[in-house]
Amino acid sequence: xxxxxxxxxxxxxGYQAATIRAIAADAGIDPAMVMRYFxxxxxxxxxxxxxxxxxxxxxxxxxxxxxxxxxxxFLDRWEGDEALVILLRSSATNDEAAQRMxxxxxxxxxxxxxxxxxxxxxxxxxxxxxxxxxxxxxxxxVLRLPPVVGMDRDEVVEWLGPTIQRYxxx
Amino acid sequence: xxxxxxxxxxxxxGYQAATIRAIAADAGIDPAMVMRYFxxxxxxxxxxxxxxxxxxxxxxxxxxxxxxxxxxxFLDRWEGDEALVILLRSSATNDEAAQRMxxxxxxxxxxxxxxxxxxxxxxxxxxxxxxxxxxxxxxxxVLRLPPVVGMDRDEVVEWLGPTIQRYxxx
Numbered sequence: 001x002x003x004x005x006x007x008x009x010x011x012x013x014g015y016q017a018a019t020i021r022a023i024a025a026d027a028g029i030d031p032a033m034v035m036r037y038f039x040x041x042x043x044x045x046x047x048x049x050x051x052x053x054x055x056x057x058x059x060x061x062x063x064x065x066x067x068x069x070x071x072x073x074f075l076d077r078w079e080g081d082e083a084l085v086i087l088l089r090s091s092a093t094n095d096e097a098a099q100r101m102x103x104x105x106x107x108x109x110x111x112x113x114x115x116x117x118x119x120x121x122x123x124x125x126x127x128x129x130x131x132x133x134x135x136x137x138x139x140x141x142v143l144r145l146p147p148v149v150g151m152d153r154d155e156v157v158e159w160l161g162p163t164i165q166r167y168x169x170x
Numbered sequence: 171x172x173x174x175x176x177x178x179x180x181x182x183x184g185y186q187a188a189t190i191r192a193i194a195a196d197a198g199i200d201p202a203m204v205m206r207y208f209x210x211x212x213x214x215x216x217x218x219x220x221x222x223x224x225x226x227x228x229x230x231x232x233x234x235x236x237x238x239x240x241x242x243x244f245l246d247r248w249e250g251d252e253a254l255v256i257l258l259r260s261s262a263t264n265d266e267a268a269q270r271m272x273x274x275x276x277x278x279x280x281x282x283x284x285x286x287x288x289x290x291x292x293x294x295x296x297x298x299x300x301x302x303x304x305x306x307x308x309x310x311x312v313l314r315l316p317p318v319v320g321m322d323r324d325e326v327v328e329w330l331g332p333t334i335q336r337y338x339x340x
Contacts, residue, residue, distance in 0.1 A: 014263035016187035091313055092262030093184035098313050105315055127309065127317035128329055134313075135305015139297065143261055143268050143304075145275055147297035159298055163333050 001027045002034055006048040011086035015045060015094035042096060049087040049100060053077060053108045058115075066116070067165025071157045074133050078141060085141045088134065105130055116168055128167040132160060171197045172204055176218040181256035185215060185264035212266060219257040219270060223247060223278045228285075236286070237335025241327045244303050248311060255311045258304065275300055286338055298337040302330060 005027035009018045020041055024031040038044040054077065061069055078084055087104075090097035109130065114122035136156070139148040151159075175197035179188045190211055194201040208214040224247065231239055248254055257274075260267035279300065284292035306326065309318040321329075 014184055014186050016184050017263075089262045092259045092308070093187075101313050102315060123317035124321065127315050127321070130315055131305040131309045131318060131330070132302055132333070133305070134308055135301040135303070138262070138304055138308055139301045143271050145272060145297050145300055147293035148301060151294065151297070159337070160301070162336070163302070166332070167329070 002029070002037060002044075003048050006044050007082055007086050010045060010048055010090055011082065015090040015097055020044070045090070045096065046100070049083050049090070049097065051081070051083050051087060051104060053104065055108065055112050058112070063116070063169070064165070066168055067163070068157055068161035070129070070164050070168075071133075071160045072153075074136075075153055075156060078137055085137070088137055089142055113168065125167055129164055132163050132167070136160060172199070172207065172214075173218050176214050177252055177256050180215060180218055180260055181252065185260040185267055190214070215260070215266065216270070219253050219260070219267065221251070221253050221257060221274060223274065225278065225282050228282070233286070233339070234335070236338055237333070238327055238331035240299070240334050240338075241303075241330045242323075244306075245323055245326060248307055255307070258307055259312055283338065295337055299334055302333050302337070306330060 002023070006018075006023050009023045009026060013022075018041075020034050021031050023044070024034045027034075034044065038047060053074075055073065058066060058069065087097055087101060091101040092098075105126065110122050110126040113126040113129065117125050136148070139145045140156075172193070176188075176193050179193045179196060183192070188211075190204050191201050193214070194204045197204075204214065208217060223244075225243065228236060228239065257267055257271060261271040262268075275296065280292050280296040283296040283299065287295050306318070309315045310326075
């Protein structure tokens, strides 16, 4: 309940404006309890945005279809876990959250990409993929640009799949 | 000076946490003066992020090269005007800023795209372009993902130009 209240509050107010007091009130408990469980606001935030992209290995995947599969996977994860949207919102204005986003990128996306393009190229290719995928998440879930919100899942995959494929396999 | 201080403060602290008092202190003037010139925090913010994408008409441009030209133009604008980075940061956590981003999209990018793909398709195509361009800005200027920061201008244009071209002209 504390984590759910924290996600909600960090997501709506942003990291800076969210207070332990408000989160405790939302969760219906004493602020001292939140401090006892999590220590401080930074640690509460870290727990609230703990995020695993849960990539499959893609060992048996058709290499020509990887772009499509990755876009589908990202959409499922974004839609299934509000923590990533909250992390994205927070990372725009808070250095700690931005650092966490860089860690997720470096420890989860980059190693996956390295399997397909090798270690030398992995950083750049994963970075290019991040520009498209995070941009989609930004426009669809945060800025809510009407035509981007209006596209259905298949349409998003059809348009963005080839982009991700090209960043992986030019 | 007030607007420069406001941009700086909105950009580093975010919309919610930035105060008229702090902005006035940064500018070395009395908070009452800021209120007198701008009325309130919302109006000060609107003045600070007033932003014109300054698109050329592209009337004589080679249609096959439009993707490259647009990426070059966006990079120039982002690098030349800190207001857009500040607006991007703020729009992630503030509804007023997100609304302003939607207005810039609808009143500047969409009409340009309509010239090339017609009014019916313009919203979707401009939306797709926004996912890639804003994602680049997010990763390069806000999250500062190392491999995205590390690419030089020509490399960015070479990689993203074909993506924008495909969204314009599939």
